[in-house]
Amino acid sequence: MDFKSSDTVTGPRKEDQLPHTAQAAVKIVIVGGFGVGKTTMVGSVSEIKPLTTEETMTQAGVGVDDDYGSESKTATTVAMDFGRISITDQLVLYLFGTPGQERFWFLWNGLFEGALGAVVLIDTRRLEVSFDVMGRLEERGVPFIVAVNSFPGAPRYPVEELRTALDLSEDIPIVDCDARRRASSRDTLMTLMHFLHSLATPGALR
Secondary structure: OOOOHHHOOOOOOHHHOOOOOOOEEEEEEEEOOOOOOHHHHHHHHOOOOOEOOEEEOOHHHOOOOOOOOOOOOOEEEOOOEEEEEEOOOOEEEEEEEOOOOHHHHHHHHHHHOOOOEEEEEEOOOOHHHHHHHHHHHHHHOOOEEEEEEOOOOOOOOOHHHHHHHHOOOOOOOEEEEOOOOHHHHHHHHHHHHHHHHHHHOOOOOO
């Protein structure tokens, strides 16, 4: 097949190129159970067209995957989501959303590698799916914050009740988040960055 010169791939699209002022890039993972909004969050906040690996859900997952509260979902992430956001002219965050279905969790170790921190998205209708997620982050030594995603009809609890239910220490931030809204997702990421900065500050308590 003959290719024209205009068909030659010469590098990233102009809109995907890093700002020339960028001096540091940080890897952040967005984690949580199935259907808690990870793909939505990456998509809403990314300044580039996000890479997704969603596939149509099939009968093979019936009885295997926990879809409580997400029965209307027709697709699921099978590898990862990827996006990018510039926090400042110098600092860029690379965002990696993990697959939520437990049968794909074997991919998490690779996604956690080199991550500076994580956002754990939770659905208050299914708090129990968050325990294994946070346990894996703690095992890998990845600092994280918890973001309570907004779902219609989901119960709301005081922060301290959530902290007790999730068995979280006092220093781990818990914030409200609407993963559909860019501003809310960005604020959540800023909370994580402030938390990571506090951990790097001499004398900060973990």
